[in-house]
Amino acid sequence: MKTVIRTKLKHIFVVAAFVGILSAGIYIFNTVSEAYTEQSGTVTSISGGAVNVRSGAGTTFEKVAAAPFGQAVTVIDETTASDGYKWYNIKYNSVTGTITGWMRSDYILITPVSGDPSTDADFEAYLNAQGFPESYRVYLRDLHAKHPNWVFRAQNTGLDWNTVINEESKLGTNLVSSSSPSSWKSTQDGAYNWDTGKWIGMDTSNWVAASEGIVKYFMDPRNFLVDGSSILQFESLSFANTQNKTGIANILSGSFMATDNYYRIFYEAGFDNNISPYHLASRSLQEVGYNGSGSSSGTYSGYEGFYNFFNIGSTPNADGSGALVNGLIRAKKEGWTSPELSIKGGAKFVGNNYIYKGQNTLYYQKFNVVYSGGYGLYRHQYMTNIQAPTSESTKMKKAYTDFNASAITFIIPVYKNMPDIAAEKPTKDGSPNNVLASLVVDGYSLTPYFEKFTEDYSLIVPSDVNSVQIGATAVATSGASIKGVGVKELQPGENKIDIQCTAENGDVRNYTITIIRTVEEINPGAEGENDPDGEDDTADNFVIESNYKIDEFISGIEPGTSSEQLILNIKVAGYNVKVTDSSNAIKTGKIMTGDSVQIYKDNVLVKEYPVVIYGDVTGDGNIDSLDLLYIKRHTLNIKALSGIYVNAADTNKSNDGIINGLDLLYIKRHVLDIKKIVQ
Known part of the structure; x- marks a missing residue:
């Protein structure tokens, strides 16, 4: 007979020793055999989903279970199946009991044991296979050198980093203590009252919405791939055979649960x-505290004899009250009439609602980027305190008597489009309030009217005004400073004046006032006016083919149209078309009010049509604040328009020669991109 002896690395075949004794025609062989060396491992998969466990080595055998991603297993045997793959015989504990079966070896990551001769090259190959980005590897290499027994597994979430941050930064999704630095606290709508300078409580006044900056910091895994307790937020939360009551005792040390009975309860749960x-003990300690709470005492008035060691169902009412009572209502409904029933019932809740759904690390329970069921990603999250994973990690570290040498598996998320450098922790403090309560120019009205979140304004002053007085006040009565106010000299034309409000924490908000100081008017229609020159338009008969409107003048031309485009769009059979500017020179470039379209027959001018672009009152081809000024001066009888420029100013197309506030409004809406003037 031939006996197969298996070790961790390979099959070793021991050839039977032939004794060479011939007795009664029978050959007698002695054999030497050796038991299989068990190994520890972790279930892995590219998709991050569960992997089938079968009754035999091969996919043709019956499925007996589905081991979840990250499940710790013990490999008790191995063989090469008919499909050519190596299969492991495994066992692990589940909610239904001990599962024993077979799984293909490439779905199990073997945990290296102390003394394994893994080289740097081996580790680099492993990082490649896992798909860790280079920005992660600088941290992982250092950790591997210090902790060769640690196993790092990448879980590619398939999610875009910026999308994740945007979702997790939504109001109320993540909270920080109200005593945190101001840069940790959100100022988005509903999170901060700019008028009072106070943050709005989300779960009582002690908790407020987290800023995008601090969300980035706590969500970036690279910030916690360090030699300390915080890396334990990535530890697999499945049961491992290496976990024991001593570790539980270390976690609960110094608390009201530091007794053998509680160690037993948590271990069994x-x-x-x-x-x-370890996770259950640290989570409970996080929820009820070292001295216990009303939810764990069993003596809370009205709910005597009921316990809730995980604060399950302890959600606050709309006014922020009632969290403790709501948790005890849940305990009463579940029948948790003792600490043991509460802990074991709570453990089942955590398993069914989080760990078995793939949220099997502290990180994933806080930031749901893996479970899309129920309300979807980013919604099914155990806690709102953004620091909870790092806080619980500190408690879990106490379980390890030899943290540095322990064999621990870490499941680390990877996102698409991450920045090359890990997000920094915000450090600025002080009030972020950098809005103005008022902004005025003495003697004038701003357009639009002042509003603290509107940052751009404009106004027009006469040509004889060479300075203005600007004043402003800040909403914040202390800590904020303002620059850019006082007397400001004005040059003819456009003047941009910046007013800066700097918050106590250094954040700056810039307000801009554009002041147009009018110049001595040069009437654009006074000389060389492009009225028809009296040429006899009956000298010849012609037909113009064009989409433009042609009457006494030509209109319907969009601003920015070139002279070349204009000529191409006007067809006059048997005639030539030319475009000239206001000085009668051949036009090139952008068409503007005051240009002319000329019709020629045998080099003889037979008809001329002035060009009108509604809103281009100055004749420069643009519709802007200077056109506003020209119309305003016309309506105030400061300087009248004439000729074709009156038509250009008639933006509402009343064609009555009257220019008024309605025409001014049309240009203002055009300039502000509210509604464009129809040509």
């Missing part, structure tokens, strides 16, 4: 539900 008892 973890074992029975295939959840890390």
